Amino acid sequence: AQTVTQSQPEMSVQEAETVTLSCTYDTSESDYYLFWYKQPPSRQMILVIRQEAYKQQNATENRFSVNFQKAAKSFSLKISDSQLGDAAMYFCAYRGSGTYKYIFGTGTRLKVLA
Amino acid sequence: GAVVSQHPSRVICKSGTSVKIECRSLDFQATTMFWYRQFPKKSLMLMATSNEGSKATYEQGVEKDKFLINHASLTLSTLTVTSAHPEDSSFYICSARTEPYEQYFGPGTRLTVT
Numbered sequence: 001a002q003t004v005t006q007s008q009p010e011m012s013v014q015e016a017e018t019v020t021l022s023c024t025y026d027t028s029e030s031d032y033y034l035f036w037y038k039q040p041p042s043r044q045m046i047l048v049i050r051q052e053a054y055k056q057q058n059a060t061e062n063r064f065s066v067n068f069q070k071a072a073k074s075f076s077l078k079i080s081d082s083q084l085g086d087a088a089m090y091f092c093a094y095r096g097s098g099t100y101k102y103i104f105g106t107g108t109r110l111k112v113l114a
Numbered sequence: 115g116a117v118v119s120q121h122p123s124r125v126i127c128k129s130g131t132s133v134k135i136e137c138r139s140l141d142f143q144a145t146t147m148f149w150y151r152q153f154p155k156k157s158l159m160l161m162a163t164s165n166e167g168s169k170a171t172y173e174q175g176v177e178k179d180k181f182l183i184n185h186a187s188l189t190l191s192t193l194t195v196t197s198a199h200p201e202d203s204s205f206y207i208c209s210a211r212t213e214p215y216e217q218y219f220g221p222g223t224r225l226t227v228t
Contacts, residue, residue, distance in 0.1 A: 037219075043205060045158075045219035091157060100146055100211050104157045 002027045004094050006105035013082045013111050020067075021077045021108045024094030031097035034068070039107075040088040051075065071077070079110075087112045090106045117141055118210050120220035124214055126200040127198055135193045135223045137170065137208030143188035144210035149181070152205040164191045 003026045013019035025034070036048040051059045051068050058066050063083075067076045079086055092105040117140040127133045138145055145166050150158040162172045162183050170183035180202075182194040191210075197204050202227050210218040 043152075043207075043222045045207065045209075047216075047218075050216075061228075100148070100163065100217070101160060102148075102217060106157045109155075 001038060002094055002096065002103050004030075004092055004103050004105040006092055008108045009106070010074055010109045010111065012111040012113055013079070015084060017081055017082055018080045019110065021079075021090050021092075021110065023075045023077070023105055024090075025073050025075065025094050027073070027094065027096070029096050033095045033097070034066075035093040035095070035102070036064070036066070036075075036077045037091045037093060038086075038088045038106075039091060040085075045091075049077065064065050082112050084112050084114060086110060116212055116216075116218040118208065118218050118220040118225050120206075122223060124224045124226075126226045126228060129199055130197055132194055132196045133225060135195075135206055135208075135225070137191045137193070137220050139189045139210040139218075140189055142210070142212055144212070145188060145189075145190040146211040147185060148209045148211070149183060149191075150207040150209070150224065152207060152222075154205075158207060162194075167186050169193055195225065198225070200204070200227045203227045 005024045034051045034054045038046045038048050049061045049064050063080045065078045089107045091107045093102045095102050119138045120137045143221045147164040149159040151162045152158050153181045161176045164183045166185045182183045185191040207222045209219045
């Protein structure tokens with residue numbers, strides 16, 4: 001069975017600095033999708049970034065980028081120029097090809113210090 | 115686009131009563147919707163997959179007779195918590211699938227059983 005592990009329960013970053021959140025996963029599939037979701041205090045889940053496993057190029061969305069290491073089964077999220085509004089829980093999620101189900105990690109709480 | 119709503123956002127009910135939570139896809143048709151449960155400071159746990167016009171598929175350990183799911187139309191799925199008990203108090207989140215396999219999440223419903 002697939003698993004998703006986020007080993008950092010909590011991280012802090014100074015405003016305007018860069019922070020990297022870690023995520024590892026375990027799967028025997030070769031084709032799958034990975035996601036980072038943000039859950040602010042409102043509890044609304046917001047898609048931050050997605051990565052298709054067949055793409056070698058790391059996904060980027062403005063200040064958010066990923067470091068996807070398929071062989072190592074690692075999918076970290078880098079947030080550049082951190083802003084106070086980035087403070088939230090961040091969940092890494094896995095979805096296998098051909099399935100609709102997401103498997104979520106346990107989350108990392110990000111604090112942004114002014 | 116791809117907006118999902120939930121109603122109510124908060125509900126308090128007495129032990130032994132039933133409560134219904136609605137999940138609507140506002141600007142797209144969703145053949146598949148998902149129901150998650152989230153405990154405080156925890157990850158999302160998939161409860162069931164709801165397919166329009168057919169019976170829901172429940173995850174292992176989820177009581178189908180307690181958590182009744184109905185997906186009557188392409189834009190509406192409902193979760194009814196029957197004979198609620200204080201241990202059912204939680205945050206319930208729905209999501210709706212768009213093509214190809216993306217999920218968009220509702221804002222969640224906080225259920226408190228007294």
